[in-house]
Amino acid sequence: MEITQEKVSTATASKSKIPKKRIALFFGIIFVLVFCLAPAMWQVLTSFKINEAIATVPNVYLPSLDQLTWEHYNNLFSRRPFLLYIFNSLFVAATATLIALATGAPAAYALARLRIPGEKFLVAIVLVVTLFPYVLLFLGLFEVVKALDLGNNYLALIIPYAGKNLPLTILVLRTFFQQLPKDLEDSAKIDGYNTVQMLLRIVLPMTIPALVTTGILAFIFAWNEFIFALTFVTEESMKTIPVATAQIGGSSIFEIPYGPIAAATVAGTIPLILMVLFFQRRIVQGLTAGAVKG
Template sequence: MKRKKFLSICLVLGVGVVVFFSLAPFLWQVVTSLKPSNEIFSRPVRYIPSHLDLSAYVKIFSRHPFARQILNSVFIACAGTFLCLFASSLASYALARLRLRGGRGFLLFLLFLSLFPPVVLIVPLYEMVSTFGLMNNYLALIIPYAALNVPFATWVLTSFFRQIPEALEDAAKVDGLSRLGILVRIILPLSAPALATTAILVFIFCWNEFLFALTFMTRATSRTVPVGIAMLSGASQYEIPWDQISAATVLTTLPLVAFVVLFQRRIVEGLTAGAVKG
């Protein structure tokens, strides 16, 4: 008993250390954003500010179009995630149920495409965006974000759809449901954990993507949050406003945290689905 208790204590301490080191960068950003400007570079380092200073949060909204950039990121990430899930759900159902010739090889090809570095597409995408006049247009990011994540989402959802008993679909066909009706009314509700897991991964990619957003969004009011943070400037070109950068980082992390907390149960179910057969 004593040994088990000792091992439990060691496990708790180990988990606590890992969690602390994982959260340390974010906690440091929070502390920096609340420090007075003269304490950010003080020596010795002040880990706890002498008083809470919220001026950095005021500055990023009063001096920069940061609120607009947050809305841009939210809309683009949500639209890109929805479009990706819509396309990948149709493709996944076809691959899982229609028994297409070469379907297994196509899935492996999709897995290969999901490993493809997006940076190599920047030049042809720029030409297409310029040709269609989509510079500083939301579609210039929504469509590429969705397309780049469709292979991965299709590969994940296909594996999950195949675990759903076909007897449910046979019963639905007897009731007169079409293929599309079966997908919408039976397959997708039963696949909510997998959809939530895929959605959070796609959303994080859309939210954090930098290169495409930097290239296709040249106006300050059209930029997304990652580019907006990179473009933050101080009173002069030689000043780096670390307090404002920290405040912006904290604010842009909160939507991701809220998204994960909101779908936490579904995400865990999706990650563990198929681990145990019964």
């Protein structure tokens, strides 16, 4: 009887005892979430704070209802054509992404499946171009834009964005194409398909998650790019969101408009969030493709 009571007490104690690893994991997750989300939440709160709450020392981390306002968003869309800036960014980023995918997919398929002389050398060049800082290309691109008279033209942004995203697109899609089984392509050759038909009707439909994932990366780069958009486009009606946000001014040269800048940042980030949520399943499939064999 005593032995049974000891076993019961031991089992109860083991159940009530929480493992230290689980506690450490829980606090670790909380820390990572706070560390990653705190700047974004601070930006959102700043966009809704009144100017007095923003300038208060010490900082107001949790503002009361009388310290919140929609004024920054109202001024953002009423005093400036911010919807036009969103359209400009959307048009430039989407066009550049489509061009990068349309040209990068055939190139990646050729490097993955066709026997091309100097294939490894070409892949090495693509890798080097991917790692090359695009800021160092600025002076050369500026001379090209000036020579072709592309200033204040969407092409002045679309072409550099597509060119910068092209090497990354080729490398990522080449990896996915190499993971596809060759049996389907061999069967398609027997049925009379040529290389272009196999790419369009068989290979690309099987790599839609990879195309979406690569397209999202290219789109985000084009959406957030600042230096080219600031230099190559100076007309107000053609500016993109990063440039328009950076040029928001206060009532005087000594005032930093934190509220309007925060509102513009949040408004410019919402389309990216919606796009990622819409393609969430495809992105996960693209990131995990090839991780499990079978």
